[in-house]
Amino acid sequence: MTAATGRLTTSVAPAVAEILFERHLRAPEDPVAAELRPTSQVDRAHVVMLAEQGIVDAAVAGRLLAGIEELRAADFTPLRRLPAPRGRYLAYEGHLVEQLGAETGGVLHSGRSRNDLNATVLRLQLRSPYDRLLAECDTLGRALTAGARRWPTTVMPAYTHHQPAVPITYGHYLAGVAAALVRDLDQLEHAGRELDENPLGAGAVGGTSLPIDSHRTTELLGFTSPLSNSLHAVASRDVVLRLLAACTVLGVLLTRVAHDLQSWTSTENGLLHLPDDLVGSSSMMPQKRNPFLLENVQGKAASALGALTAATTAMSTARYTNAIAVGTEAVGHVWSALTATTDAVVLLRLMAEGAEPRPDLMLRRATEGQTSATALAERLVVAGVPFRTAHHEVGDISREAAERGRPFEEMAAERLTGRPAELLAGLDPASVARAATAGGGPGTAGVLAAADDATGRLGTLRAAATARRERWAAAEKTLTSAVTTLISRSAA
Structure with missing residues (x-):
């Protein structure tokens, strides 16, 4: 990539290049592994539980787990050549039966349906993109609060109806955005709580008569509790709607802030300056410095709204039971929306970190705008x-x-x-801004207090995300240990 254009002296920031120019050039995620790795993870927990409950002989469970581990180690290569006329899962199960025999491979699906399996796999698949979105929101929040503390006295006009209104500070603006972001992040955290509920054991829709232990699979897969109703477990994918709704609300905030930054970085306003690595030039007009990332923020932030509309529409066509319209068609919209929303958060964070206010011009605009x-x-x-x-x-x-x-x-x-x-x-506007201490105004102490409040709330949400991540990692270790033990005993 050319580092300079004449007008610009550097290429775009690496994170920008990754999101906008490079990611799509790489091979897409392997669909076989994307489906079967979490599926086989559920299988590992399910088989361990079947053995512990005495539903399946421990030696049989060990041989079955060894076959699953072999497939995982080979990245499911033996399955890539197989036809899958009824889906990859049945081809995967059929391969285990063929390789291990019906007495071993045939016990895998005991007390289980593809319905509760799919609902469980969805939750495992959502963990990584959901966790990344929360982490990037946290990073954006920290950038905003850092800016609030850096510029608590940098006076500028607050605008209403695109006209100068009253004097505030740039730090006050950033603290306000941080406060809104914390609220949206809290809603994202709340929307994702269903990811911690385990649907495994619900069967096709009515549970099972086998004495399975849903609490054990809950522990082995890193959930916090099993779902108490089998119908709800397989009929609902409301977690997708809640995540998309929370992303939609977050996207509105991102878009509105991007609109502000577009105005304030324009040549006519010039209240903020962006470094060369956060702007683009023109292929024809050599003088241009385009803050094009803000347009990407707006476009990507709108993705969740489209996905929410499509998913809601698909789900509303189905009766309240297991349904393809819900578990397949509606769910299919969540992945691109989570990616796009996360990208929008990253791009806006880069802009917030890189934008430098022009204090003299900001103060002049506040003065000329009669903001006092x-x-x-x-x-x-x-x-x-x-x-x-x-x-x-x-x-x-x-x-x-x-x-x-x-x-x-x-x-x-x-x-x-x-x-x-x-x-x-x-x-003068600076004195007026300092004196506006009531009602959460831009007085310096108030700006710093708002930044501290946002920081504290971000810390609480960050701690919850860390605890969840540690629970997932601990469950993985526990499950692997149980799998290894059963395999060793069967080989002895």
């Missing part, structure tokens, strides 16, 4: 003037200042001659 007007009206209220009267009087000052090309503060001093001196003291 509301503070003056409030001071008149303190002096005993009814707010609506004060609003009208200050509005008249604002109009005259604009018409005469005079600074607002000078016009106010001229028009309010004879009023108490403290009415006009400290009426």
